[in-house]
Amino acid sequence: MTTPRPGLRERKKQATRAALxxxxxxLAVERGPDQVRVEDIAEAAGVSPRTYNNYFVSREQAIVxxxxxxxxxxxxxxxxxxxxxxxxxxxxxxxxxxxxxxxxEREHKALLLIxxxxxxxxxxxxxxxxxxxxxxxVIAERLDDPGAHTARVLAASVAAAVxxxxxxxxRPSGNPEAVRNLDAVGxxxxxxxxxxxxxxxxxxxxxxxxxxxxxxxx
Amino acid sequence: MTTPRPGLRERKKQATRAALxxxxxxLAVERGPDQVRVEDIAEAAGVSPRTYNNYFVSREQAIVxxxxxxxxxxxxxxxxxxxxxxxxxxxxxxxxxxxxxxxxEREHKALLLIxxxxxxxxxxxxxxxxxxxxxxxVIAERLDDPGAHTARVLAASVAAAVxxxxxxxxRPSGNPEAVRNLDAVGxxxxxxxxxxxxxxxxxxxxxxxxxxxxxxxx
DNA sequence: CAGGAAAGATGCGCGCACGCAAGTTTGCGT
DNA sequence: ACGCAAACTTGCGTGCGCGCATCTTTCCTG
Numbered sequence: 001m002t003t004p005r006p007g008l009r010e011r012k013k014q015a016t017r018a019a020l021x022x023x024x025x026x027l028a029v030e031r032g033p034d035q036v037r038v039e040d041i042a043e044a045a046g047v048s049p050r051t052y053n054n055y056f057v058s059r060e061q062a063i064v065x066x067x068x069x070x071x072x073x074x075x076x077x078x079x080x081x082x083x084x085x086x087x088x089x090x091x092x093x094x095x096x097x098x099x100x101x102x103x104x105e106r107e108h109k110a111l112l113l114i115x116x117x118x119x120x121x122x123x124x125x126x127x128x129x130x131x132x133x134x135x136x137x138v139i140a141e142r143l144d145d146p147g148a149h150t151a152r153v154l155a156a157s158v159a160a161a162v163x164x165x166x167x168x169x170x171r172p173s174g175n176p177e178a179v180r181n182l183d184a185v186g187x188x189x190x191x192x193x194x195x196x197x198x199x200x201x202x203x204x205x206x207x208x209x210x211x212x213x214x215x216x217x218x
Numbered sequence: 219m220t221t222p223r224p225g226l227r228e229r230k231k232q233a234t235r236a237a238l239x240x241x242x243x244x245l246a247v248e249r250g251p252d253q254v255r256v257e258d259i260a261e262a263a264g265v266s267p268r269t270y271n272n273y274f275v276s277r278e279q280a281i282v283x284x285x286x287x288x289x290x291x292x293x294x295x296x297x298x299x300x301x302x303x304x305x306x307x308x309x310x311x312x313x314x315x316x317x318x319x320x321x322x323e324r325e326h327k328a329l330l331l332i333x334x335x336x337x338x339x340x341x342x343x344x345x346x347x348x349x350x351x352x353x354x355x356v357i358a359e360r361l362d363d364p365g366a367h368t369a370r371v372l373a374a375s376v377a378a379a380v381x382x383x384x385x386x387x388x389r390p391s392g393n394p395e396a397v398r399n400l401d402a403v404g405x406x407x408x409x410x411x412x413x414x415x416x417x418x419x420x421x422x423x424x425x426x427x428x429x430x431x432x433x434x435x436x
Numbered sequence: 437c438a439g440g441a442a443a444g445a446t447g448c449g450c451g452c453a454c455g456c457a458a459g460t461t462t463g464c465g466t
Numbered sequence: 467a468c469g470c471a472a473a474c475t476t477g478c479g480t481g482c483g484c485g486c487a488t489c490t491t492t493c494c495t496g
Binding site for chain 2: 149150152153154156157159160161163164200201202203204205206207208210211212
Binding site: 009012013047048049050051054 | 473474475476477478
Protein backbone atom coordinates (compact mmCIF):
# COMPACT_ATOMS: atom_id res chain seq x y z
CA MET A 1 0.00 0.00 0.00
CA THR A 2 2.85 2.28 0.68
CA THR A 3 4.57 0.99 -2.43
CA PRO A 4 2.05 1.26 -5.26
CA ARG A 5 4.85 1.34 -7.83
CA PRO A 6 8.52 1.98 -7.31
CA GLY A 7 8.96 3.63 -10.69
CA LEU A 8 12.28 3.81 -12.41
CA ARG A 9 12.76 7.45 -11.53
CA GLU A 10 12.27 6.85 -7.85
CA ARG A 11 14.60 3.86 -7.88
CA LYS A 12 17.36 5.87 -9.46
CA LYS A 13 16.90 8.53 -6.86
CA GLN A 14 17.19 6.07 -4.01
CA ALA A 15 20.22 4.53 -5.66
CA THR A 16 21.92 7.89 -5.89
CA ARG A 17 21.07 8.69 -2.30
CA ALA A 18 22.44 5.34 -1.18
CA ALA A 19 25.57 5.77 -3.26
CA LEU A 20 26.16 9.17 -1.75
CA UNK A 21 25.79 8.12 1.86
CA UNK A 22 27.89 5.00 1.41
CA UNK A 23 30.60 6.99 -0.29
CA UNK A 24 30.45 9.61 2.44
CA UNK A 25 30.78 7.04 5.19
CA UNK A 26 33.51 5.05 3.48
CA LEU A 27 35.64 8.08 2.78
CA ALA A 28 35.11 9.47 6.26
CA VAL A 29 36.26 6.20 7.78
CA GLU A 30 39.25 5.84 5.47
CA ARG A 31 40.69 9.31 5.92
CA GLY A 32 39.49 11.47 8.79
CA PRO A 33 36.07 13.12 8.58
CA ASP A 34 37.78 16.47 8.06
CA GLN A 35 39.76 15.15 5.14
CA VAL A 36 36.69 14.55 3.05
CA ARG A 37 35.51 17.30 0.77
CA VAL A 38 32.11 17.39 -0.79
CA GLU A 39 33.76 17.11 -4.15
CA ASP A 40 35.22 13.74 -3.16
CA ILE A 41 31.90 12.33 -2.06
CA ALA A 42 30.16 13.48 -5.20
CA GLU A 43 32.87 12.05 -7.40
CA ALA A 44 32.86 8.73 -5.57
CA ALA A 45 29.12 8.54 -6.13
CA GLY A 46 29.43 9.49 -9.79
CA VAL A 47 27.50 12.68 -9.44
CA SER A 48 28.12 16.41 -9.60
CA PRO A 49 28.78 18.31 -6.37
CA ARG A 50 25.68 20.38 -6.99
CA THR A 51 23.56 17.25 -7.16
CA TYR A 52 25.00 16.03 -3.92
CA ASN A 53 23.54 19.13 -2.32
CA ASN A 54 20.13 18.25 -3.66
CA TYR A 55 20.22 15.16 -1.46
CA PHE A 56 22.04 16.31 1.65
CA VAL A 57 22.26 19.77 3.10
CA SER A 58 25.48 19.11 4.95
CA ARG A 59 28.43 16.80 4.79
CA GLU A 60 27.74 15.59 8.31
CA GLN A 61 24.20 14.65 7.43
CA ALA A 62 25.39 12.52 4.56
CA ILE A 63 27.86 10.58 6.69
CA VAL A 64 25.48 10.11 9.56
CA UNK A 65 22.63 9.04 7.33
CA UNK A 66 24.61 5.95 6.40
CA UNK A 67 24.06 4.79 9.96
CA UNK A 68 20.66 6.26 10.60
CA UNK A 69 19.23 5.28 7.24
CA UNK A 70 15.50 4.86 7.63
CA UNK A 71 15.43 4.34 11.35
CA UNK A 72 12.43 6.64 11.67
CA UNK A 73 10.27 4.46 9.48
CA UNK A 74 11.46 1.30 11.19
CA UNK A 75 10.59 2.62 14.62
CA UNK A 76 7.12 3.53 13.48
CA UNK A 77 6.70 0.14 11.84
CA UNK A 78 7.93 -1.66 14.95
CA UNK A 79 5.44 0.23 17.05
CA UNK A 80 2.59 -0.41 14.66
CA UNK A 81 3.46 -4.11 14.73
CA UNK A 82 2.98 -4.41 18.49
CA UNK A 83 -0.31 -5.86 19.70
CA UNK A 84 -2.75 -3.15 20.67
CA UNK A 85 -3.34 -4.80 24.00
CA UNK A 86 -0.10 -3.75 25.63
CA UNK A 87 0.43 -0.49 27.41
CA UNK A 88 1.28 2.19 24.87
CA UNK A 89 4.21 3.43 26.92
CA UNK A 90 5.75 -0.03 26.91
CA UNK A 91 5.10 -0.54 23.24
CA UNK A 92 6.84 2.70 22.36
CA UNK A 93 9.77 1.99 24.63
CA UNK A 94 10.33 -1.46 23.25
CA UNK A 95 9.97 -0.30 19.67
CA UNK A 96 12.59 2.37 20.22
CA UNK A 97 15.00 0.13 22.09
CA UNK A 98 14.66 -2.55 19.48
CA UNK A 99 15.58 -0.24 16.64
CA UNK A 100 18.55 1.25 18.40
CA UNK A 101 19.91 -2.09 19.48
CA UNK A 102 20.64 -4.00 16.30
CA UNK A 103 24.11 -2.76 15.66
CA UNK A 104 26.08 -4.29 12.82
CA GLU A 105 29.77 -4.30 12.16
CA ARG A 106 29.77 -1.31 9.84
CA GLU A 107 27.88 0.83 12.34
CA HIS A 108 30.59 0.20 14.90
CA LYS A 109 33.25 1.94 12.86
CA ALA A 110 30.80 4.70 12.08
CA LEU A 111 29.78 5.18 15.69
CA LEU A 112 33.44 5.38 16.56
CA LEU A 113 33.84 8.16 14.09
CA ILE A 114 30.78 9.98 15.33
CA UNK A 115 31.93 9.75 18.90
CA UNK A 116 35.20 11.47 18.16
CA UNK A 117 33.96 14.32 15.98
CA UNK A 118 31.86 17.09 17.48
CA UNK A 119 30.09 18.08 14.29
CA UNK A 120 29.17 14.48 13.55
CA UNK A 121 27.86 13.91 17.04
CA UNK A 122 25.66 16.92 16.67
CA UNK A 123 24.33 15.72 13.34
CA UNK A 124 23.74 12.27 14.75
CA UNK A 125 21.76 13.61 17.69
CA UNK A 126 19.74 15.79 15.36
CA UNK A 127 18.44 12.75 13.54
CA UNK A 128 16.29 11.92 16.53
CA UNK A 129 13.96 14.71 15.49
CA UNK A 130 13.21 12.69 12.38
CA UNK A 131 11.32 10.03 14.28
CA UNK A 132 8.77 12.61 15.32
CA UNK A 133 6.42 12.64 12.31
CA UNK A 134 6.06 8.88 11.83
CA UNK A 135 5.78 8.34 15.56
CA UNK A 136 3.08 10.97 15.72
CA UNK A 137 1.08 9.15 13.09
CA VAL A 138 1.20 5.78 14.83
CA ILE A 139 0.54 7.17 18.29
CA ALA A 140 -2.34 9.25 16.99
CA GLU A 141 -3.93 6.14 15.58
CA ARG A 142 -3.59 4.24 18.83
CA LEU A 143 -5.04 7.14 20.75
CA ASP A 144 -7.74 7.69 18.19
CA ASP A 145 -6.66 11.31 18.12
CA PRO A 146 -7.56 12.76 14.69
CA GLY A 147 -6.08 16.19 15.31
CA ALA A 148 -3.08 14.41 16.80
CA HIS A 149 -2.42 17.26 19.19
CA THR A 150 -1.42 15.17 22.15
CA ALA A 151 0.14 12.58 19.88
CA ARG A 152 2.50 15.21 18.51
CA VAL A 153 3.55 16.32 21.95
CA LEU A 154 4.13 12.77 23.08
CA ALA A 155 6.08 11.88 19.96
CA ALA A 156 8.22 14.98 20.32
CA SER A 157 8.85 14.13 23.95
CA VAL A 158 9.94 10.65 22.99
CA ALA A 159 12.31 12.09 20.43
CA ALA A 160 13.72 14.43 23.04
CA ALA A 161 14.15 11.59 25.52
CA VAL A 162 15.94 9.47 22.95
CA UNK A 163 18.20 12.38 22.18
CA UNK A 164 19.12 12.73 25.83
CA UNK A 165 19.80 9.03 26.16
CA UNK A 166 22.12 9.12 23.17
CA UNK A 167 23.80 12.26 24.46
CA UNK A 168 24.64 10.55 27.72
CA UNK A 169 25.62 7.38 25.99
CA UNK A 170 28.34 8.91 23.87
CA ARG A 171 29.35 11.57 26.33
CA PRO A 172 32.98 10.63 27.13
CA SER A 173 33.88 11.59 23.62
CA GLY A 174 36.69 13.87 24.74
CA ASN A 175 38.74 10.83 25.63
CA PRO A 176 40.44 9.59 22.47
CA GLU A 177 42.49 7.03 24.33
CA ALA A 178 39.54 5.18 25.76
CA VAL A 179 37.97 5.22 22.33
CA ARG A 180 41.06 3.76 20.78
CA ASN A 181 41.14 1.02 23.36
CA LEU A 182 37.54 0.12 22.73
CA ASP A 183 38.30 0.11 19.04
CA ALA A 184 41.01 -2.48 19.57
CA VAL A 185 38.57 -4.84 21.21
CA GLY A 186 35.87 -4.08 18.69
CA UNK A 187 33.60 -2.49 21.20
CA UNK A 188 31.78 0.75 20.64
CA UNK A 189 29.59 1.20 23.67
CA UNK A 190 31.28 4.23 25.18
CA UNK A 191 29.65 4.04 28.57
CA UNK A 192 26.88 1.94 30.02
CA UNK A 193 24.19 0.11 28.12
CA UNK A 194 22.28 1.97 25.46
CA UNK A 195 19.05 0.01 25.98
CA UNK A 196 19.18 0.79 29.68
CA UNK A 197 19.73 4.46 29.04
CA UNK A 198 16.87 4.55 26.57
CA UNK A 199 14.50 2.90 29.02
CA UNK A 200 15.59 5.23 31.79
CA UNK A 201 15.07 8.28 29.64
CA UNK A 202 11.67 7.16 28.44
CA UNK A 203 10.30 6.04 31.78
CA UNK A 204 9.43 9.52 33.07
CA UNK A 205 7.08 9.87 30.12
CA UNK A 206 5.13 6.72 30.86
CA UNK A 207 2.56 8.46 33.09
CA UNK A 208 1.80 10.88 30.28
CA UNK A 209 1.16 7.99 27.91
CA UNK A 210 -0.98 6.21 30.46
CA UNK A 211 -3.11 9.29 30.99
CA UNK A 212 -3.55 9.85 27.29
CA UNK A 213 -4.46 6.22 26.77
CA UNK A 214 -6.88 6.30 29.64
CA UNK A 215 -8.59 9.28 28.12
CA UNK A 216 -9.60 7.38 25.02
CA UNK A 217 -10.24 3.93 26.42
CA UNK A 218 -11.82 4.26 29.85
CA MET B 219 24.89 35.75 43.48
CA THR B 220 24.66 35.27 39.79
CA THR B 221 26.25 38.70 39.30
CA PRO B 222 29.29 38.80 41.52
CA ARG B 223 30.97 41.39 39.30
CA PRO B 224 29.96 42.61 35.89
CA GLY B 225 33.51 43.48 34.85
CA LEU B 226 34.27 45.90 32.10
CA ARG B 227 35.14 43.20 29.66
CA GLU B 228 31.85 41.43 30.11
CA ARG B 229 29.91 44.65 29.78
CA LYS B 230 31.54 45.47 26.48
CA LYS B 231 30.73 42.02 25.24
CA GLN B 232 27.09 42.34 26.11
CA ALA B 233 27.00 45.79 24.54
CA THR B 234 28.43 44.44 21.31
CA ARG B 235 26.00 41.55 21.33
CA ALA B 236 23.09 43.91 21.90
CA ALA B 237 24.30 46.29 19.19
CA LEU B 238 24.55 43.41 16.75
CA UNK B 239 21.12 41.99 17.35
CA UNK B 240 19.45 45.40 17.30
CA UNK B 241 21.21 46.28 14.08
CA UNK B 242 20.23 42.95 12.60
CA UNK B 243 16.58 43.38 13.49
CA UNK B 244 16.40 46.99 12.38
CA LEU B 245 17.97 46.32 9.02
CA ALA B 246 15.86 43.24 8.47
CA VAL B 247 12.71 45.23 9.13
CA GLU B 248 13.75 48.17 6.97
CA ARG B 249 14.73 46.24 3.86
CA GLY B 250 13.64 42.62 3.51
CA PRO B 251 15.46 39.92 5.52
CA ASP B 252 17.11 38.76 2.33
CA GLN B 253 18.46 42.19 1.59
CA VAL B 254 20.66 42.24 4.65
CA ARG B 255 24.18 41.00 4.34
CA VAL B 256 26.36 40.12 7.27
CA GLU B 257 28.66 42.93 6.28
CA ASP B 258 25.83 45.44 6.79
CA ILE B 259 25.01 44.20 10.26
CA ALA B 260 28.62 44.25 11.33
CA GLU B 261 29.13 47.75 10.00
CA ALA B 262 25.97 49.05 11.64
CA ALA B 263 27.23 47.66 14.93
CA GLY B 264 30.69 49.11 14.43
CA VAL B 265 32.42 45.77 14.33
CA SER B 266 34.24 43.60 11.84
CA PRO B 267 32.31 40.88 10.00
CA ARG B 268 34.56 38.30 11.54
CA THR B 269 33.69 39.50 15.00
CA TYR B 270 30.02 39.30 14.19
CA ASN B 271 30.52 35.61 13.64
CA ASN B 272 32.02 35.26 17.08
CA TYR B 273 28.65 36.24 18.47
CA PHE B 274 26.18 34.65 16.11
CA VAL B 275 26.60 31.60 13.97
CA SER B 276 23.97 32.62 11.47
CA ARG B 277 22.26 35.74 10.23
CA GLU B 278 18.88 34.34 11.20
CA GLN B 279 20.00 33.73 14.73
CA ALA B 280 21.09 37.34 15.11
CA ILE B 281 17.77 38.71 13.92
CA VAL B 282 15.70 36.32 15.97
CA UNK B 283 17.74 36.88 19.10
CA UNK B 284 16.52 40.47 19.16
CA UNK B 285 13.10 39.06 19.97
CA UNK B 286 14.11 36.05 22.02
CA UNK B 287 16.81 37.85 23.96
CA UNK B 288 17.17 36.08 27.30
CA UNK B 289 13.82 34.38 27.38
CA UNK B 290 15.40 31.17 28.64
CA UNK B 291 16.70 32.79 31.77
CA UNK B 292 13.45 34.62 32.37
CA UNK B 293 11.42 31.44 32.13
CA UNK B 294 13.67 29.73 34.62
CA UNK B 295 13.50 32.73 36.93
CA UNK B 296 9.72 32.88 36.66
CA UNK B 297 9.49 29.23 37.57
CA UNK B 298 11.88 29.57 40.47
CA UNK B 299 9.81 32.48 41.74
CA UNK B 300 6.63 30.42 42.04
CA UNK B 301 5.73 29.16 45.50
CA UNK B 302 6.82 25.60 46.01
CA UNK B 303 3.34 24.65 47.16
CA UNK B 304 1.70 24.62 43.76
CA UNK B 305 1.66 21.69 41.43
CA UNK B 306 4.90 21.62 39.44
CA UNK B 307 3.06 21.09 36.17
CA UNK B 308 1.00 24.23 36.76
CA UNK B 309 4.01 26.25 37.84
CA UNK B 310 5.89 25.33 34.69
CA UNK B 311 2.93 26.04 32.44
CA UNK B 312 2.27 29.43 33.94
CA UNK B 313 5.92 30.40 33.86
CA UNK B 314 6.12 29.55 30.20
CA UNK B 315 2.88 31.24 29.26
CA UNK B 316 3.84 34.34 31.16
CA UNK B 317 7.14 34.74 29.37
CA UNK B 318 5.65 34.22 25.93
CA UNK B 319 2.79 36.59 26.51
CA UNK B 320 4.38 39.97 27.15
CA UNK B 321 4.63 41.14 23.59
CA UNK B 322 5.79 44.70 23.01
CA GLU B 323 5.44 46.87 19.95
CA ARG B 324 8.83 46.09 18.49
CA GLU B 325 8.27 42.35 18.75
CA HIS B 326 5.17 42.70 16.63
CA LYS B 327 7.05 43.89 13.59
CA ALA B 328 9.66 41.26 14.22
CA LEU B 329 7.13 38.47 14.57
CA LEU B 330 5.60 39.64 11.34
CA LEU B 331 8.94 39.28 9.66
CA ILE B 332 9.53 35.87 11.15
CA UNK B 333 6.16 34.66 10.06
CA UNK B 334 6.82 35.50 6.45
CA UNK B 335 10.34 34.09 6.09
CA UNK B 336 10.92 30.36 6.26
CA UNK B 337 14.51 30.54 7.45
CA UNK B 338 13.60 32.96 10.21
CA UNK B 339 10.70 30.83 11.35
CA UNK B 340 13.02 27.88 11.60
CA UNK B 341 15.56 29.87 13.61
CA UNK B 342 12.83 31.17 15.87
CA UNK B 343 11.49 27.71 16.59
CA UNK B 344 14.99 26.47 17.29
CA UNK B 345 15.34 28.91 20.15
CA UNK B 346 12.94 26.80 22.18
CA UNK B 347 15.74 24.33 22.70
CA UNK B 348 17.57 27.00 24.64
CA UNK B 349 15.14 26.89 27.53
CA UNK B 350 16.15 23.31 28.20
CA UNK B 351 19.27 23.77 30.35
CA UNK B 352 17.93 26.43 32.74
CA UNK B 353 14.60 24.64 33.01
CA UNK B 354 16.41 21.43 33.83
CA UNK B 355 18.22 23.13 36.68
CA VAL B 356 15.10 24.55 38.27
CA ILE B 357 13.04 21.40 37.83
CA ALA B 358 15.84 19.27 39.20
CA GLU B 359 15.89 21.38 42.32
CA ARG B 360 12.16 21.10 42.84
CA LEU B 361 12.31 17.37 42.34
CA ASP B 362 15.41 17.07 44.48
CA ASP B 363 16.95 15.14 41.64
CA PRO B 364 20.75 15.56 41.84
CA GLY B 365 21.53 13.61 38.69
CA ALA B 366 18.67 15.49 37.03
CA HIS B 367 17.91 12.54 34.78
CA THR B 368 14.15 12.89 34.86
CA ALA B 369 14.42 16.66 35.10
CA ARG B 370 16.28 16.75 31.81
CA VAL B 371 13.68 14.63 30.09
CA LEU B 372 10.85 16.74 31.44
CA ALA B 373 12.56 20.00 30.51
CA ALA B 374 13.24 18.70 27.02
CA SER B 375 9.63 17.64 26.70
CA VAL B 376 8.48 21.08 27.72
CA ALA B 377 10.76 22.64 25.14
CA ALA B 378 9.35 20.31 22.52
CA ALA B 379 5.78 21.12 23.50
CA VAL B 380 6.47 24.84 23.33
CA UNK B 381 7.99 24.36 19.93
CA UNK B 382 4.88 22.60 18.70
CA UNK B 383 2.63 25.29 20.11
CA UNK B 384 4.62 27.97 18.33
CA UNK B 385 4.67 25.95 15.13
CA UNK B 386 0.90 25.76 15.13
CA UNK B 387 0.56 29.35 16.14
CA UNK B 388 2.41 30.79 13.19
CA ARG B 389 1.42 28.12 10.75
CA PRO B 390 -0.58 30.06 8.12
CA SER B 391 2.63 31.74 7.11
CA GLY B 392 2.11 30.92 3.46
CA ASN B 393 -0.63 33.51 3.36
CA PRO B 394 0.97 36.91 2.87
CA GLU B 395 -2.39 38.61 2.39
CA ALA B 396 -3.77 37.66 5.77
CA VAL B 397 -0.53 38.73 7.33
CA ARG B 398 -0.70 42.07 5.61
CA ASN B 399 -4.24 42.53 6.86
CA LEU B 400 -3.27 41.78 10.40
CA ASP B 401 -0.40 44.18 10.02
CA ALA B 402 -2.81 46.96 9.11
CA VAL B 403 -4.73 46.48 12.31
CA GLY B 404 -1.57 46.08 14.32
CA UNK B 405 -2.31 42.50 15.19
CA UNK B 406 0.22 39.73 14.92
CA UNK B 407 -1.52 36.68 16.31
CA UNK B 408 -1.71 34.60 13.15
CA UNK B 409 -4.24 32.10 14.38
CA UNK B 410 -5.81 31.47 17.75
CA UNK B 411 -4.42 32.46 21.08
CA UNK B 412 -0.83 31.69 21.89
CA UNK B 413 -1.44 31.19 25.63
CA UNK B 414 -4.19 28.72 24.83
CA UNK B 415 -2.00 26.84 22.44
CA UNK B 416 0.82 26.70 24.96
CA UNK B 417 -1.46 25.37 27.66
CA UNK B 418 -2.92 22.80 25.30
CA UNK B 419 0.49 21.61 24.24
CA UNK B 420 1.78 21.36 27.78
CA UNK B 421 -1.23 19.66 29.29
CA UNK B 422 -0.40 16.16 28.05
CA UNK B 423 2.82 16.36 30.03
CA UNK B 424 1.12 17.16 33.33
CA UNK B 425 0.74 13.52 34.39
CA UNK B 426 4.46 13.00 33.93
CA UNK B 427 5.21 15.95 36.18
CA UNK B 428 2.72 14.74 38.76
CA UNK B 429 4.28 11.31 38.84
CA UNK B 430 7.79 12.72 39.17
CA UNK B 431 6.69 15.03 41.94
CA UNK B 432 4.90 12.25 43.74
CA UNK B 433 8.05 10.17 43.67
CA UNK B 434 9.97 12.69 45.74
CA UNK B 435 7.28 14.00 48.06
CA UNK B 436 4.94 11.16 48.98
C1' DC C 437 52.09 50.07 39.09
C1' DA C 438 54.47 47.03 36.19
C1' DG C 439 54.27 43.22 33.34
C1' DG C 440 52.71 38.89 31.88
C1' DA C 441 48.61 35.98 31.09
C1' DA C 442 44.09 35.51 29.38
C1' DA C 443 40.29 36.93 26.51
C1' DG C 444 38.83 39.24 22.57
C1' DA C 445 39.01 41.53 17.79
C1' DT C 446 40.42 41.27 13.22
C1' DG C 447 42.21 39.81 8.51
C1' DC C 448 42.77 36.02 5.50
C1' DG C 449 41.60 31.97 3.14
C1' DC C 450 38.96 27.78 2.22
C1' DG C 451 34.94 24.98 1.45
C1' DC C 452 30.36 24.84 1.52
C1' DA C 453 25.17 25.67 0.91
C1' DC C 454 22.04 27.18 -2.24
C1' DG C 455 19.43 30.24 -5.78
C1' DC C 456 19.11 30.52 -10.63
C1' DA C 457 18.91 29.30 -15.32
C1' DA C 458 20.03 26.26 -18.49
C1' DG C 459 20.28 21.21 -20.25
C1' DT C 460 18.82 16.22 -19.74
C1' DT C 461 15.96 12.29 -18.47
C1' DT C 462 11.59 9.97 -17.17
C1' DG C 463 6.66 9.48 -17.25
C1' DC C 464 2.30 9.48 -19.47
C1' DG C 465 -1.45 10.33 -22.51
C1' DT C 466 -2.94 9.87 -27.21
C1' DA D 467 5.56 5.36 -31.18
C1' DC D 468 5.55 10.26 -30.47
C1' DG D 469 5.92 14.25 -27.98
C1' DC D 470 4.99 17.20 -24.22
C1' DA D 471 5.23 18.21 -19.29
C1' DA D 472 7.22 17.36 -15.05
C1' DA D 473 11.13 15.87 -12.50
C1' DC D 474 15.98 15.70 -12.00
C1' DT D 475 20.87 17.08 -13.02
C1' DT D 476 24.39 20.33 -13.64
C1' DG D 477 27.42 24.70 -13.99
C1' DC D 478 27.90 29.17 -12.25
C1' DG D 479 27.99 32.79 -9.00
C1' DT D 480 27.37 34.72 -4.34
C1' DG D 481 27.49 35.18 0.47
C1' DC D 482 28.48 32.78 4.48
C1' DG D 483 30.61 30.00 8.56
C1' DC D 484 34.65 29.24 10.63
C1' DG D 485 39.73 27.69 11.52
C1' DC D 486 44.03 29.89 12.03
C1' DA D 487 47.56 33.29 13.00
C1' DT D 488 48.19 37.89 14.71
C1' DC D 489 47.41 42.06 17.13
C1' DT D 490 44.95 44.63 20.86
C1' DT D 491 42.56 45.12 25.18
C1' DT D 492 41.40 43.73 29.78
C1' DC D 493 42.59 41.48 33.96
C1' DC D 494 45.19 39.87 37.82
C1' DT D 495 49.05 39.35 40.94
C1' DG D 496 53.01 40.54 43.32
